[in-house]
Amino acid sequence: MLKFCVVALIAGAGWNAAAAQEKSAVPIPQSDTSYIDARGTAHVTRVVPVPTTVSQEAQKFLARRIPDNPKEPTLAARRQGTDTWQAHAGEVSRRLYPVNIAEDKIAGVPVRVVTPRQTPDDRKDRVLINVHGGGFDSDSGSLTESIPLANLTKTKVVAVLYRLAPEHPFPAAVDDTVAVYKELLKSYKPRNIGLYGTSAGAILTPEVTVRLRQLGLPLPGALGVFSGMGDFSQPGDSQALFALDGLSGHLTPPDVKHASNAYTGSTNRKDPVLSPLYANLQGFPPTLFLTSTRDLLLSGTTILHRAFLRAGVDADLVVFEALPHAFWNDPLLPESKEADALMASFFDKKLGK
Secondary structure (H helix, E strand, O other), rough: OOEEEEEEEEEOOOOOOOHHHHOOOOOOOOOOOOEEOOOOOOOEEEEEEOOOOOHHHHHHHHHOOOOOOOOOHHHHHHHHHHHHHHHHHHHHHHHOHHHHHHHHEEEEEEEEEEEEEEOOOHHHOOHHHHHHHOOOOOOOOOOOHHHHHHHHHHHHEEOOOOOOOOOOOOOOHHHHHHHHHHHHHHOOOHHEEEEEEEEEEHHHHHHHHHHHHOOOOOOOOEEEEEEOOOOOOOOOOHHHOOEEEOOOOOEEEEEOOOOOOOOOOOOOOOOOOOHHHOOOOOOOOOOOEEEEEOOOHHHHHHHHHHHHHHHOOEEEEEEEEEEEHOOOOOOOOHHHHHHHHHHHHHHHHHOOO
């Protein structure tokens, strides 16, 4: 397996390199270098300015200083921090996109039901199912991924609060989502059901679809894979280039041979449900893929998109400029508003067809 080692990647906008050099204990590279060793591993330094091709808000977002700290928080601390951030970001989203939010259970699975303030008659017969992001071990999207789409599509969104790893590894999250889907089939025609997610949820979305086919159930009317992947057996190139915040923050290059994964557990990583790249994708619903050029799952998203195209699926791919993984979870960015509008427009066009 080729391993990409990033020695240094620097993003800056109007920064004073000399002044920064004085304050830093580590010499800051000022030029681009590249060396390919005998194994094909690339050792590179790149000086990457913040592009002017994105909004001013996005430029400031990209210029944030993220500590290059390899220390991982405990699972409890991660969940607490994610819950706090999601609640705050959800309130910001709700001010931008007014909706109603209720807690419920469907088929015994906890859910958040997000509904528009008013639902037109022609939208009452359809529903969106969100499977949130959060690395499979926390909830970083049941609000920020559901609120904008409920408002923009004027459609009810059911956010599945599936069981989390490591306590509940694969296929627990798939099973919970399938259970919710089966229950909703009693009230909605499959062509009027959309299934989508970001990050972990964008991985779950095709996993659930493969499982539905195995069970002989009708497939949803449309899918949204917003920064995901379909192959746990090998990492994509972008995972060796970008951290969670793109070019900022600590990066540990992937090593699938020695990596442990709380989500996959002991499952064969080429299992067609766990890794839909190895499943029969023919006849899958129309799908929108969305990613960005500094997304750690850029490779995974585009590889799975090509697999959908090879299978003859109606699959669109939108790649945003320069922004990191799941940037649309920051609801205030102009690019986030554009991404949300694209997602909403896709489901409006495809559901019920």
